[in-house]
Amino acid sequence: TPIPLPPPVLEYVFDADTERRRLGHPPRVSFLGRRPSDPEHQFSDTLELPGQRTRACATATFQLQDNIRDKLRPIAVTLAYGIQGTDDTRQRRGATLPLLSPVL
Numbered sequence: 001t002p003i004p005l006p007p008p009v010l011e012y013v014f015d016a017d018t019e020r021r022r023l024g025h026p027p028r029v030s031f032l033g034r035r036p037s038d039p040e041h042q043f044s045d046t047l048e049l050p051g052q053r054t055r056a057c058a059t060a061t062f063q064l065q066d067n068i069r070d071k072l073r074p075i076a077v078t079l080a081y082g083i084q085g086t087d088d089t090r091q092r093r094g095a096t097l098p099l100l101s102p103v104l
Contacts, residue, residue, distance in 0.1 A: 007051065008102045009084040013044040014060045016077045020070075029062040029075055046084060 017027040027041035034043045043060040050056060062077075083102055 008049045010047045010049055010056075010081055011044070011084045012047065012058065012079060012081040013042060014077055014079055016041045016062060017075055018078055019076060020073075025070075026065075028065055028068050028070065030065065031060060031062045033061065 014031065016029045016031070017025075021027055021041065030040035031038070031043035034040070035045075038044055043062070045058060045060075047056050047058050
């Protein structure tokens, strides 16, 4: 009998104003509720994916800094994501192939 795998967990990072920061300017926003290890312009978290055809949502909120002078250019937010633990190459006992990880 196959061993049921735990549901996959999605790791994600929102990053705001990356192009502006690359040019040496400070970010114009800060994320609320971010982890202490996250810089103010980033928000990272995990989300368990319950199953196929089942929705899972996450919310990230940011606020404008008080001293913003550039109010005309849009604030771009990028998203990076991956499945937690996909580097795991454990093998099941007696199996000839490693466990297969989900793919995004």
